[in-house]
């Protein structure tokens with residue numbers, strides 16, 4: 001792996017300068033190059049510079065509560081990722097197990113396995129009105145104002161990722177919560193709305209359970225999911241115990257198909 005040796009913190013009180021701010025571009029460029037190197041993608045010399053220009057152009061100099069998701073349109077167009085039909089994995093409230101899974105098994109890919117998702121995962125950023133700088137502390141929290149640069153970024157890249165969904169699509173939802181399909185999640189509010197046939201054929205829900213007192217496939221929120229889904233898409237739901245997936249993750253000989 002690549003050690004960047006930098007941690008980006010969360011909010012305190014209003015954007016302010018900090019000792020990491022000048023490094024933000026460096027972090028983006030090195031993660032970009034690391035991704036392109038690992039994924040053996042033929043890329044022109046300046047791909048990562050283009051990514052930085054389009055990315056920073058979205059929020060630098062803007063009020064950190066006034067960056068709409070459309071601000072990232074040119075970033076999406078600059079990267080234009082190719083879809084991996086039948087291998088796309090969506091998730092909600094299951095981030096940890098999903099990424100352990102995709103790291104161990106190469107059969108399914110999440111947004112964090114694409115260039116933009118990989119670069120920005122776990123980062124926080126914002127600027128302020130009239131500034132040329134990027135800050136990584138003192139930025140608005142996720143729900144503090146809706147049009148913050150981080151939330152708008154995930155909204156926009158998630159929309160693009162879901163729009164490209166094709167073939168059989170998998171989503172891992174959390175069966176240990178009351179509402180596995182949460183209305184204000186990105187999965188419900190953005191991604192599901194972009195799923196469309198005939199390019200996409202089916203949505204297969206893997207509901208990760210822990211034991212007795214968890215949600216099952218009959219859960220009300222999953223009835224809502226079926227109701228809002230394009231009716232020509234096939235829908236399945238499978239309850240899978242967390243330990244079965246964990247066993248599969250830790251056994252390199254177990255093929256993907258044996259995980260549920």
Ligand code: N1C
Nearest residue numbers: 090091092093094111112121142154158185186187188
């Ligand atoms: O709101 P969520 O999950 O339903 O979003 C997950 C959904 C996935 O299918 C992804 O394609 O949306 C996409 N996505 C990310 O890839 C992602 N990486 C990191 C959405 N959010 C992402 N993050 C951060 O995790 C982001 O800061 C957001 O707050 C959480 C996701 O929250 P959730 O409710 O578990």
